[in-house]
Amino acid sequence: MKRTFAILFASTALVAAIGLPAWSAMHGSVQFEGSRDAALAASRDSGASPVLVGDHDDGDRRHGRRLRHGGDDDDHDEGDGEDDDESRPGNSSGPAPAGSVAPPQNGLFGSGAAPKVQVN
Amino acid sequence: MRTIFAALALTTALTLSGIAMAKPVTLTTTLKNYGGNGAYLAIYVTDPKGAYAGSLWMAGTKSKYYEHLSDWYRATGGNTAEINGITGASVGAGRQMEITLDLADALFDAGYILHIDAAVEDMRDSPNEIAVPLTAGGASQSVQGRRYIANFSYGM
Numbered sequence: 001m002k003r004t005f006a007i008l009f010a011s012t013a014l015v016a017a018i019g020l021p022a023w024s025a026m027h028g029s030v031q032f033e034g035s036r037d038a039a040l041a042a043s044r045d046s047g048a049s050p051v052l053v054g055d056h057d058d059g060d061r062r063h064g065r066r067l068r069h070g071g072d073d074d075d076h077d078e079g080d081g082e083d084d085d086e087s088r089p090g091n092s093s094g095p096a097p098a099g100s101v102a103p104p105q106n107g108l109f110g111s112g113a114a115p116k117v118q119v120n
Numbered sequence: 121m122r123t124i125f126a127a128l129a130l131t132t133a134l135t136l137s138g139i140a141m142a143k144p145v146t147l148t149t150t151l152k153n154y155g156g157n158g159a160y161l162a163i164y165v166t167d168p169k170g171a172y173a174g175s176l177w178m179a180g181t182k183s184k185y186y187e188h189l190s191d192w193y194r195a196t197g198g199n200t201a202e203i204n205g206i207t208g209a210s211v212g213a214g215r216q217m218e219i220t221l222d223l224a225d226a227l228f229d230a231g232y233i234l235h236i237d238a239a240v241e242d243m244r245d246s247p248n249e250i251a252v253p254l255t256a257g258g259a260s261q262s263v264q265g266r267r268y269i270a271n272f273s274y275g276m
Binding site: 099114 | 173181185225
Protein backbone atom coordinates (compact mmCIF):
# COMPACT_ATOMS: atom_id res chain seq x y z
CA MET A 1 0.00 0.00 0.00
CA LYS A 2 2.76 2.35 1.01
CA ARG A 3 4.53 1.58 -2.22
CA THR A 4 1.41 2.37 -4.31
CA PHE A 5 0.98 5.73 -2.55
CA ALA A 6 4.63 6.50 -3.10
CA ILE A 7 4.35 5.77 -6.83
CA LEU A 8 1.13 7.82 -7.12
CA PHE A 9 2.69 10.72 -5.22
CA ALA A 10 5.81 10.66 -7.35
CA SER A 11 3.90 10.54 -10.65
CA THR A 12 1.60 13.39 -9.53
CA ALA A 13 4.58 15.49 -8.54
CA LEU A 14 6.25 14.76 -11.88
CA VAL A 15 3.17 15.72 -13.88
CA ALA A 16 2.77 18.90 -11.85
CA ALA A 17 6.43 19.81 -12.27
CA ILE A 18 6.36 19.36 -16.05
CA GLY A 19 2.78 20.33 -16.80
CA LEU A 20 2.41 23.55 -14.83
CA PRO A 21 5.20 25.51 -16.56
CA ALA A 22 4.01 24.27 -19.95
CA TRP A 23 0.44 25.24 -19.21
CA SER A 24 1.37 28.66 -17.91
CA ALA A 25 3.54 29.29 -20.97
CA MET A 26 0.69 28.39 -23.30
CA HIS A 27 -1.71 30.49 -21.30
CA GLY A 28 0.71 33.43 -21.41
CA SER A 29 1.05 33.29 -25.18
CA VAL A 30 -2.71 33.20 -25.58
CA GLN A 31 -2.93 36.26 -23.36
CA PHE A 32 -0.31 37.99 -25.50
CA GLU A 33 -2.18 37.22 -28.69
CA GLY A 34 -5.34 38.43 -27.04
CA SER A 35 -3.82 41.71 -25.94
CA ARG A 36 -2.28 42.18 -29.39
CA ASP A 37 -5.64 41.60 -31.04
CA ALA A 38 -7.25 43.98 -28.58
CA ALA A 39 -4.65 46.61 -29.34
CA LEU A 40 -5.15 46.19 -33.07
CA ALA A 41 -8.92 46.43 -32.66
CA ALA A 42 -8.56 49.56 -30.53
CA SER A 43 -6.30 51.19 -33.06
CA ARG A 44 -8.72 50.36 -35.85
CA ASP A 45 -11.54 51.94 -33.86
CA SER A 46 -9.59 55.10 -33.23
CA GLY A 47 -8.37 55.31 -36.81
CA ALA A 48 -4.74 55.30 -35.76
CA SER A 49 -2.25 53.11 -37.56
CA PRO A 50 -0.94 50.38 -35.30
CA VAL A 51 2.75 50.01 -34.60
CA LEU A 52 3.82 46.51 -33.64
CA VAL A 53 7.09 46.71 -31.79
CA GLY A 54 9.26 43.74 -32.61
CA ASP A 55 7.66 42.93 -35.94
CA HIS A 56 10.60 43.04 -38.30
CA ASP A 57 9.07 44.03 -41.57
CA ASP A 58 11.88 44.52 -44.00
CA GLY A 59 9.65 44.10 -47.00
CA ASP A 60 9.94 47.69 -48.06
CA ARG A 61 13.70 47.52 -48.09
CA ARG A 62 13.73 44.42 -50.24
CA HIS A 63 11.12 45.62 -52.66
CA GLY A 64 13.04 48.41 -54.17
CA ARG A 65 15.61 50.87 -53.31
CA ARG A 66 13.47 53.66 -51.95
CA LEU A 67 14.05 55.91 -49.02
CA ARG A 68 11.10 55.78 -46.64
CA HIS A 69 10.44 57.99 -43.66
CA GLY A 70 7.30 56.07 -42.63
CA GLY A 71 6.54 55.70 -38.92
CA ASP A 72 9.19 58.22 -38.17
CA ASP A 73 7.08 61.11 -36.92
CA ASP A 74 8.79 63.31 -39.47
CA ASP A 75 6.65 66.18 -40.55
CA HIS A 76 7.65 66.55 -44.15
CA ASP A 77 6.02 68.87 -46.58
CA GLU A 78 6.55 68.37 -50.25
CA GLY A 79 9.59 70.23 -51.41
CA ASP A 80 10.77 70.85 -47.90
CA GLY A 81 14.48 70.22 -47.69
CA GLU A 82 14.79 70.47 -43.95
CA ASP A 83 14.43 67.48 -41.70
CA ASP A 84 13.05 68.28 -38.29
CA ASP A 85 16.20 67.64 -36.33
CA GLU A 86 18.79 68.17 -39.00
CA SER A 87 20.36 71.23 -37.50
CA ARG A 88 20.31 69.83 -34.00
CA PRO A 89 23.81 69.10 -32.80
CA GLY A 90 24.61 66.09 -30.71
CA ASN A 91 22.45 63.60 -32.56
CA SER A 92 23.85 60.38 -31.16
CA SER A 93 23.26 58.29 -34.29
CA GLY A 94 24.12 60.91 -36.93
CA PRO A 95 27.28 62.67 -38.01
CA ALA A 96 28.49 65.96 -36.56
CA PRO A 97 27.04 68.84 -38.59
CA ALA A 98 29.24 71.20 -40.57
CA GLY A 99 30.81 73.89 -38.43
CA SER A 100 30.63 71.89 -35.22
CA VAL A 101 33.87 70.02 -35.87
CA ALA A 102 36.65 70.23 -38.46
CA PRO A 103 36.23 68.29 -41.72
CA PRO A 104 37.70 64.79 -41.66
CA GLN A 105 41.43 64.47 -42.34
CA ASN A 106 41.01 62.37 -45.46
CA GLY A 107 43.58 64.21 -47.55
CA LEU A 108 40.93 65.94 -49.66
CA PHE A 109 40.74 69.10 -47.62
CA GLY A 110 43.59 71.57 -47.63
CA SER A 111 42.94 72.87 -44.15
CA GLY A 112 40.59 72.44 -41.25
CA ALA A 113 38.44 75.35 -42.44
CA ALA A 114 34.74 74.76 -42.04
CA PRO A 115 32.82 74.43 -45.30
CA LYS A 116 30.32 77.10 -46.23
CA VAL A 117 26.92 76.03 -47.53
CA GLN A 118 24.07 78.03 -48.95
CA VAL A 119 20.75 76.75 -50.25
CA ASN A 120 18.68 78.99 -52.49
CA MET B 121 67.00 78.92 -28.49
CA ARG B 122 68.20 78.00 -31.95
CA THR B 123 66.26 74.76 -31.78
CA ILE B 124 63.06 76.62 -30.94
CA PHE B 125 63.53 79.02 -33.86
CA ALA B 126 64.28 76.15 -36.18
CA ALA B 127 61.15 74.32 -35.05
CA LEU B 128 59.07 77.49 -35.44
CA ALA B 129 60.43 78.09 -38.92
CA LEU B 130 59.71 74.50 -39.91
CA THR B 131 56.13 74.52 -38.63
CA THR B 132 55.47 77.90 -40.27
CA ALA B 133 56.86 76.64 -43.57
CA LEU B 134 54.77 73.49 -43.36
CA THR B 135 51.63 75.48 -42.53
CA LEU B 136 52.21 77.94 -45.37
CA SER B 137 52.88 75.16 -47.85
CA GLY B 138 49.69 73.44 -46.72
CA ILE B 139 47.71 76.62 -47.30
CA ALA B 140 49.35 77.13 -50.69
CA MET B 141 48.45 73.58 -51.73
CA ALA B 142 44.74 74.10 -51.34
CA LYS B 143 42.14 76.40 -52.81
CA PRO B 144 38.49 77.20 -52.20
CA VAL B 145 36.24 75.30 -54.57
CA THR B 146 32.50 75.91 -54.85
CA LEU B 147 30.28 72.94 -55.69
CA THR B 148 26.92 74.04 -57.11
CA THR B 149 24.12 71.48 -57.31
CA THR B 150 20.68 72.37 -58.65
CA LEU B 151 17.87 69.88 -58.17
CA LYS B 152 15.02 69.20 -60.57
CA ASN B 153 11.43 69.79 -59.56
CA TYR B 154 10.87 66.07 -59.12
CA GLY B 155 7.84 66.57 -56.88
CA GLY B 156 9.09 64.88 -53.77
CA ASN B 157 10.66 65.60 -50.41
CA GLY B 158 14.18 66.82 -49.80
CA ALA B 159 16.94 64.81 -51.42
CA TYR B 160 19.77 63.14 -49.57
CA LEU B 161 23.02 63.68 -51.46
CA ALA B 162 26.42 62.09 -50.84
CA ILE B 163 29.28 63.89 -52.57
CA TYR B 164 32.51 61.91 -52.56
CA VAL B 165 35.68 61.32 -54.54
CA THR B 166 37.33 58.23 -56.02
CA ASP B 167 41.03 58.03 -56.80
CA PRO B 168 42.61 57.22 -60.20
CA LYS B 169 42.18 53.49 -59.45
CA GLY B 170 38.48 53.96 -58.80
CA ALA B 171 38.79 53.39 -55.06
CA TYR B 172 36.89 55.55 -52.59
CA ALA B 173 39.17 58.42 -51.52
CA GLY B 174 36.89 60.33 -49.15
CA SER B 175 33.72 62.34 -48.76
CA LEU B 176 33.27 66.03 -49.51
CA TRP B 177 29.69 66.60 -48.33
CA MET B 178 26.60 64.83 -47.05
CA ALA B 179 23.20 66.51 -47.47
CA GLY B 180 20.90 64.84 -44.94
CA THR B 181 21.71 64.08 -41.35
CA LYS B 182 19.75 60.94 -40.50
CA SER B 183 22.20 58.10 -40.76
CA LYS B 184 19.48 55.45 -40.98
CA TYR B 185 18.76 56.60 -44.54
CA TYR B 186 22.36 56.54 -45.74
CA GLU B 187 22.07 52.98 -47.02
CA HIS B 188 20.00 54.43 -49.88
CA LEU B 189 23.06 56.33 -51.04
CA SER B 190 24.20 52.91 -52.08
CA ASP B 191 27.57 53.45 -53.74
CA TRP B 192 28.73 55.74 -50.96
CA TYR B 193 27.37 53.34 -48.38
CA ARG B 194 29.12 50.37 -49.97
CA ALA B 195 32.41 52.25 -49.94
CA THR B 196 32.16 53.53 -46.38
CA GLY B 197 29.96 51.03 -44.60
CA GLY B 198 27.88 54.03 -43.57
CA ASN B 199 30.62 55.19 -41.23
CA THR B 200 29.52 58.63 -40.04
CA ALA B 201 33.12 59.51 -39.08
CA GLU B 202 33.64 59.96 -42.83
CA ILE B 203 31.25 62.92 -42.85
CA ASN B 204 31.73 64.55 -39.47
CA GLY B 205 31.94 68.30 -40.01
CA ILE B 206 30.80 68.09 -43.64
CA THR B 207 27.12 67.31 -43.17
CA GLY B 208 24.13 69.58 -43.66
CA ALA B 209 20.41 69.45 -44.35
CA SER B 210 18.84 67.58 -47.24
CA VAL B 211 18.05 69.69 -50.32
CA GLY B 212 14.51 70.41 -51.48
CA ALA B 213 13.25 69.85 -55.00
CA GLY B 214 14.05 72.77 -57.29
CA ARG B 215 16.56 74.20 -54.82
CA GLN B 216 20.19 75.06 -55.45
CA MET B 217 22.93 74.16 -52.97
CA GLU B 218 26.29 75.90 -53.04
CA ILE B 219 29.09 74.45 -50.92
CA THR B 220 32.48 76.11 -50.66
CA LEU B 221 35.26 73.80 -49.54
CA ASP B 222 38.99 74.24 -49.16
CA LEU B 223 40.17 71.40 -51.40
CA ALA B 224 43.68 70.08 -51.92
CA ASP B 225 45.29 70.99 -55.26
CA ALA B 226 46.38 67.37 -55.63
CA LEU B 227 42.79 66.39 -56.42
CA PHE B 228 42.79 68.24 -59.75
CA ASP B 229 44.17 66.89 -63.01
CA ALA B 230 45.25 63.73 -61.24
CA GLY B 231 42.51 61.26 -62.20
CA TYR B 232 40.18 61.88 -59.27
CA ILE B 233 36.45 61.70 -59.97
CA LEU B 234 33.72 63.44 -58.01
CA HIS B 235 30.53 61.38 -57.54
CA ILE B 236 27.08 62.23 -56.20
CA ASP B 237 24.63 59.59 -54.96
CA ALA B 238 21.03 60.77 -54.47
CA ALA B 239 17.98 59.39 -52.67
CA VAL B 240 14.49 60.81 -52.14
CA GLU B 241 11.75 59.56 -49.86
CA ASP B 242 9.39 57.13 -51.62
CA MET B 243 11.23 57.57 -54.90
CA ARG B 244 13.89 55.48 -56.56
CA ASP B 245 17.44 55.66 -55.29
CA SER B 246 19.95 57.10 -57.70
CA PRO B 247 23.55 56.04 -57.06
CA ASN B 248 26.25 57.73 -59.09
CA GLU B 249 23.81 60.38 -60.26
CA ILE B 250 26.83 62.53 -61.14
CA ALA B 251 30.35 61.39 -62.00
CA VAL B 252 32.68 64.14 -63.14
CA PRO B 253 36.49 64.20 -63.38
CA LEU B 254 38.15 66.89 -61.30
CA THR B 255 40.21 68.95 -63.73
CA ALA B 256 41.14 72.59 -63.95
CA GLY B 257 39.64 72.67 -67.45
CA GLY B 258 36.38 71.15 -66.24
CA ALA B 259 35.73 73.95 -63.77
CA SER B 260 32.47 75.86 -64.29
CA GLN B 261 31.25 73.31 -66.85
CA SER B 262 27.73 72.19 -66.09
CA VAL B 263 26.95 68.47 -65.93
CA GLN B 264 23.43 67.03 -65.98
CA GLY B 265 22.29 64.43 -63.47
CA ARG B 266 20.37 61.25 -64.28
CA ARG B 267 17.29 61.55 -62.08
CA TYR B 268 17.11 64.28 -59.43
CA ILE B 269 19.95 66.67 -60.22
CA ALA B 270 19.27 69.20 -62.96
CA ASN B 271 22.90 70.26 -63.15
CA PHE B 272 26.14 70.29 -61.22
CA SER B 273 29.32 72.31 -61.59
CA TYR B 274 32.41 73.17 -59.59
CA GLY B 275 34.14 76.52 -59.67
CA MET B 276 37.63 77.58 -58.58
